[in-house]
Amino acid sequence: MSSNNLIQEQLIAARRGQILEAAAQVFAKKGFQRSTIKDIAQTAGIADGTIYLYFKHKDDLLLGLLDRLTQAGEQARQFEQVGETDIESWLRSYLSQQFMVMKLPQIEAFRVIIAEMLTNETFRERAFAQIFQPTFDAIEAQLRQWSAAGLLPAADWELVMRVHSGSVLGLITYVLIGDKRLAERWQDLPELLTRLLLDGINGVMGTEGRDG
Amino acid sequence: MSSNNLIQEQLIAARRGQILEAAAQVFAKKGFQRSTIKDIAQTAGIADGTIYLYFKHKDDLLLGLLDRLTQAGEQARQFEQVGETDIESWLRSYLSQQFMVMKLPQIEAFRVIIAEMLTNETFRERAFAQIFQPTFDAIEAQLRQWSAAGLLPAADWELVMRVHSGSVLGLITYVLIGDKRLAERWQDLPELLTRLLLDGINGVMGTEGRDG
Amino acid sequence: MSSNNLIQEQLIAARRGQILEAAAQVFAKKGFQRSTIKDIAQTAGIADGTIYLYFKHKDDLLLGLLDRLTQAGEQARQFEQVGETDIESWLRSYLSQQFMVMKLPQIEAFRVIIAEMLTNETFRERAFAQIFQPTFDAIEAQLRQWSAAGLLPAADWELVMRVHSGSVLGLITYVLIGDKRLAERWQDLPELLTRLLLDGINGVMGTEGRDG
Amino acid sequence: MSSNNLIQEQLIAARRGQILEAAAQVFAKKGFQRSTIKDIAQTAGIADGTIYLYFKHKDDLLLGLLDRLTQAGEQARQFEQVGETDIESWLRSYLSQQFMVMKLPQIEAFRVIIAEMLTNETFRERAFAQIFQPTFDAIEAQLRQWSAAGLLPAADWELVMRVHSGSVLGLITYVLIGDKRLAERWQDLPELLTRLLLDGINGVMGTEGRDG
DNA sequence: TATGAATGAGCATTCATTCAT
DNA sequence: CATGAATGAATGCTCATTCAT
Numbered sequence: 001m002s003s004n005n006l007i008q009e010q011l012i013a014a015r016r017g018q019i020l021e022a023a024a025q026v027f028a029k030k031g032f033q034r035s036t037i038k039d040i041a042q043t044a045g046i047a048d049g050t051i052y053l054y055f056k057h058k059d060d061l062l063l064g065l066l067d068r069l070t071q072a073g074e075q076a077r078q079f080e081q082v083g084e085t086d087i088e089s090w091l092r093s094y095l096s097q098q099f100m101v102m103k104l105p106q107i108e109a110f111r112v113i114i115a116e117m118l119t120n121e122t123f124r125e126r127a128f129a130q131i132f133q134p135t136f137d138a139i140e141a142q143l144r145q146w147s148a149a150g151l152l153p154a155a156d157w158e159l160v161m162r163v164h165s166g167s168v169l170g171l172i173t174y175v176l177i178g179d180k181r182l183a184e185r186w187q188d189l190p191e192l193l194t195r196l197l198l199d200g201i202n203g204v205m206g207t208e209g210r211d212g
Numbered sequence: 213m214s215s216n217n218l219i220q221e222q223l224i225a226a227r228r229g230q231i232l233e234a235a236a237q238v239f240a241k242k243g244f245q246r247s248t249i250k251d252i253a254q255t256a257g258i259a260d261g262t263i264y265l266y267f268k269h270k271d272d273l274l275l276g277l278l279d280r281l282t283q284a285g286e287q288a289r290q291f292e293q294v295g296e297t298d299i300e301s302w303l304r305s306y307l308s309q310q311f312m313v314m315k316l317p318q319i320e321a322f323r324v325i326i327a328e329m330l331t332n333e334t335f336r337e338r339a340f341a342q343i344f345q346p347t348f349d350a351i352e353a354q355l356r357q358w359s360a361a362g363l364l365p366a367a368d369w370e371l372v373m374r375v376h377s378g379s380v381l382g383l384i385t386y387v388l389i390g391d392k393r394l395a396e397r398w399q400d401l402p403e404l405l406t407r408l409l410l411d412g413i414n415g416v417m418g419t420e421g422r423d424g
Numbered sequence: 425m426s427s428n429n430l431i432q433e434q435l436i437a438a439r440r441g442q443i444l445e446a447a448a449q450v451f452a453k454k455g456f457q458r459s460t461i462k463d464i465a466q467t468a469g470i471a472d473g474t475i476y477l478y479f480k481h482k483d484d485l486l487l488g489l490l491d492r493l494t495q496a497g498e499q500a501r502q503f504e505q506v507g508e509t510d511i512e513s514w515l516r517s518y519l520s521q522q523f524m525v526m527k528l529p530q531i532e533a534f535r536v537i538i539a540e541m542l543t544n545e546t547f548r549e550r551a552f553a554q555i556f557q558p559t560f561d562a563i564e565a566q567l568r569q570w571s572a573a574g575l576l577p578a579a580d581w582e583l584v585m586r587v588h589s590g591s592v593l594g595l596i597t598y599v600l601i602g603d604k605r606l607a608e609r610w611q612d613l614p615e616l617l618t619r620l621l622l623d624g625i626n627g628v629m630g631t632e633g634r635d636g
Numbered sequence: 637m638s639s640n641n642l643i644q645e646q647l648i649a650a651r652r653g654q655i656l657e658a659a660a661q662v663f664a665k666k667g668f669q670r671s672t673i674k675d676i677a678q679t680a681g682i683a684d685g686t687i688y689l690y691f692k693h694k695d696d697l698l699l700g701l702l703d704r705l706t707q708a709g710e711q712a713r714q715f716e717q718v719g720e721t722d723i724e725s726w727l728r729s730y731l732s733q734q735f736m737v738m739k740l741p742q743i744e745a746f747r748v749i750i751a752e753m754l755t756n757e758t759f760r761e762r763a764f765a766q767i768f769q770p771t772f773d774a775i776e777a778q779l780r781q782w783s784a785a786g787l788l789p790a791a792d793w794e795l796v797m798r799v800h801s802g803s804v805l806g807l808i809t810y811v812l813i814g815d816k817r818l819a820e821r822w823q824d825l826p827e828l829l830t831r832l833l834l835d836g837i838n839g840v841m842g843t844e845g846r847d848g
Numbered sequence: 849t850a851t852g853a854a855t856g857a858g859c860a861t862t863c864a865t866t867c868a869t
Numbered sequence: 870c871a872t873g874a875a876t877g878a879a880t881g882c883t884c885a886t887t888c889a890t
Contacts, residue, residue, distance in 0.1 A: 015853095031331030033245040037881060047855045049883075058881065115330040117389040118323045119243030128390045136391075155413060159404055162394050166382025167375050173385065174378055177329040178340040179348075182374055192371055200412035201367060248863060259872045261866080270864065439874095455755030457669040461860060471876045473862080482860065535754045541813040542751040543667025552814040560815075579837060583828055586818055590806025591799050597809065598802055601753040602764040603772075606798050616795055624836035625791060672884060683851045685887080694885065 016054050019044050020068065023061040027112040032062055062116060062123065069109055070130045076101075077138045087151050088198060095190035104175065104183065111176050139165060164197055228266050231256050232280065235273040240320040244274055244328050274328060274335065281321055282342045299363050300410060307402035310380075315398065319384050326385065351377060376409055440478050443468050444492065447485040451536040456486055486540060486547065493533055494554045500525075501562045511575050512622060519614035522592075527610065531596050538597065563589060588621055652690050655680050656704065659697040664744040668698055668752050698752060698759065705745055706766045713774045723787050724834060731826035734804075739822065743808050750809065775801060800833055 022044035026035045117124045234256035238247045329336045446468035450459045541548045658680035662671045753760045
């Protein structure tokens with residue numbers, strides 16, 4: 001009986017996953033509003049009605065994707081604990097790690113999330129509270145801790161943090177709105193960001209883009 | 213006859229302007245898709261049908277707003293010529309200028325532009341070619357020129373430029389998706405950005421947020 | 425300007441009337457739920473969407489019909505003032521009048537109203553308060569007045585009234601659910617009811633149905 | 637083998653009964669159309685699909701309920717034979733009996749039957765032929781017999797019968813469409829009806845409603 | 849037999865667009 | 870030019886019915 005329930009739950013989770021996968025695909029291509037339930041059902045290889053067995057409204061598909069992103073964010077934040085040696089080494093390896101994960105297929109999730117946050121007030125509040133606020137808090141806390149430990153100078157962390165995480169969001173947005181050159185040079189960003197972050201332009205020795 | 217035509221043209225331009233103004237307002241509130249022609253007509257104080265005398269499709273309203281932004285961008289770029297003295301002073305005054313202009317009512321224009329660029333392939337390409345590519349080119353050219361003139365060190369400018377302008381886009385996006393704290397501290401950004409840009413975190417002496 | 429508005433109002437009222445007429449027809453044939461907006465629009469000779477320019481929801485068509493019936497009821501109640509001579513003469517002429525009006529095309533309105541009242545809780549309450557309660561109150565008040573004036577004996581009027589008006593409702597219902605025989609003999613009811621009402625079966629001398 | 641079949645049949649009858657019971661409940665609450673198979677299955681504590689093992693279509697549930705009512709009607713009609721002594725005593729006891737049975741939970745069956753008869757042509761004909769016509773015929777026959785026996789005066793029985801049974805239908809309908817006052821005074825109806833039926837208003841001495 | 853997930857036809861409602869006035 | 874009533878295609882969602890397990 002309990003094994004039965006377990007199987008049931010797994011089947012349900014699998015179906016939900018399958019549908020969300022399809023929704024993510026279709027949303028990434030057309031955005032939320034232009035995507036129809038029929039689109040998504042066809043992409044998922046199921047009937048329209050089936051979607052409604054797993055999601056009450058079309059909106060819930062978006063919230064489902066948001067939750068996925070939230071979970072991903074939570075996992076990503078756990079990573080930050082590690083820092084031990086000097087900040088520069090840590091930052092370099094952290095950013096490499098992040099930018100390796102956040103490549104084109106992954107960042108597609110942001111496309112519809114950002115677009116809907118910009119455009120849909122209700123969703124905006126929910127998504128900000130679920131994704132951005134916790135991320136901001138976690139980063140700021142970490143920075144203050146390092147600063148207190150003498151690993152970083154004192155600074156206006158709530159703003160500095162926004163500038164730097166904002167630059168990552170900006171870069172992701174650039175790629176999503178069609179900056180092909182940036183997409184090509186994505187792998188060079190961790191190193192560059194590390195140096196810009198710590199020492200600014202004046203600390204960056206000239207290394208012209210290799211393949212441009 | 214020709215003066216008649218001139219008046220005609222001015223009248224038409226005025227009406228188009230009136231309609232685009234209304235569209236901008238409504239789009240900023242609900243986004244493009246959720247806005248209806250009726251919404252826009254009511255906001256503009258005219259009849260639904262009248263909009264179709266000046267714009268062939270709803271999509272053309274968005275393109276109209278894009279053109280406005282493009283013109284604004286062109287004007288802004290002319291500004292960059294000015295730099296003479298040391299880079300730091302110039303950058304500080306340039307950013308102050310920019311952030312003074314780019315406050316909440318103005319950046320609303322980006323809300324729908326970014327959202328639609330993320331979401332609508334056709335619009336994306338057009339808008340990137342019209343706004344972002346020229347801006348990128350102009351900034352990069354300016355930086356290379358300064359670098360050649362010895363005012364800046366040599367650097368991977370196409371990437372550095374994207375990181376920095378991306379951080380501005382990111383900050384704007386944060387405000388648009390509901391970061392209230394950032395909106396409150398908007399006026400502190402020019403100074404902070406100047407220093408972060410040139411010298412990084414290590415060059416920023418501690419100045420904790422005043423009212424936080 | 426005001427004449428323009430007046431014409432506007434008349435046009436709107438006319439369209440609403442046309443739509444309600446169509447709705448009444450379709451509802452009478454299929455009932456409320458089985459009737460589709462498309463049905464009604466086609467019957468009215470207009471497009472589906474046009475209905476929504478005059479009624480916010482499909483439900484409002486039903487409420488519109490209810491209001492019509494309410495108005496008809498209000499007019500009918502004014503009639504009751506008349507009674508002067510003896511009750512029997514008055515009753516006979518009153519019932520003749522009523523049954524002449526309440527023939528098959530007219531009573532069709534009750535079909536969907538009663539069916540929905542039986543079946544739809546929200547509508548039930550509204551319709552009872554709008555049609556039945558006021559009718560009950562008016563009849564009971566009139567009876568008490570006549571009773572006080574000595575024209576009628578004292579009686580348990582709230583119940584007697586319900587028995588008699590109920591018999592009219594029952595007869596209407598019989599016709600609506602397919603009692604052809606009763607429909608054929610509809611014109612004999614005023615006379616029979618007058619006598620049954622006042623003197624019961626024992627006061628009714630034998631007059632076998634003429635054409636049965 | 638045949639005993640097996642017998643058990644089979646009983647099991648089938650039991651299941652059908654269980655399902656009809658649930659259907660009656662749900663129909664009484666929401667009407668036929670608004671009730672879903674899922675509703676009914678849940679109320680019956682079985683799966684949706686199971687219903688289709690016992691009833692081919694949703695419509696058949698309604699016909700099943702009709703058949704039940706038909707059987708109940710047949711039993712009720714047998715009762716009428718009894719009358720011996722004077723009509724008044726018989727009528728009083730007959731109506732008391734009927735109104736005792738026909739209280740709120742029982743008359744709920746009429747809610748959906750009447751509503752669907754009003755609204756669904758096919759069902760209307762079937763139900764009229766199965767319930768109303770036989771009842772009419774039986775009552776009329778009985779009345780004629782009594783009349784022939786001198787227990788009642790001669791009268792236009794097909795019409796008189798409809799007026800009186802119609803008043804019962806009307807009273808039931810009133811309760812079903814929300815006449816709370818009538819529901820409260822339900823137990824007073826047999827006595828009042830007996831007197832009104834036989835002697836009309838003029839034969840009813842004043843007895844004002846007790847608790848009103 | 850019993851189940852309940854899956855199906856897809858059907859329907860209410862919205863809204864960009866047209867066009868007679 | 871301006872209007873706004875009319876249009877009807879498009880879409881989210883429901884629910885009777887089927888069928889593999």
